[in-house]
Amino acid sequence: MFSDRTLKCRDCGAEFVFSAREQEFFAEKGFQNDPSRCPACRAARKQRNTGNDGYRTTQRQMFEAVCDECGCITQVPFQPSGTKPVYCRECFQKARNRQYR
Known part of the structure; x- marks a missing residue:
């Protein structure tokens, strides 16, 4: 049912493969949209938004x-x-x- 597709990253513009296995995973989780970032940009964005322990590192305004x-x-x-x-x-x-x- 699923086949590999080539998508373009919205951040860096590089092409990346959205594999059939990833598409199946997205469908199982109920995700409606395809990923818009390549794996490298997704990892970089996650690293910016969270610390190594997975929690947000941005400080709240006090x-x-x-x-x-x-x-x-x-x-x-x-x-x-x-x-x-x-x-x-x-x-x-x-x-x-x-x-x-």
Whole structure:
């Protein structure tokens, strides 16, 4: 049913073979689109976006806030709106433990 096809990489413009076996794998996973990057560009893109452990390496933007519980200055990964309380790490953990008792 599947046969090898030659595709063109959208990043480097090189031609690469989309093998019948890869097409079968894509079909099993339910992927609708053919790959648009050659294996080398896919690997390079993955390396840029993730570290060696597979997790994102980009840093989140942090915002300074005052903890509503203890009053210390802390950093949080969201822009506080002022409508909900903001806690430092320690106070957040305490509040979380109180909630699930």
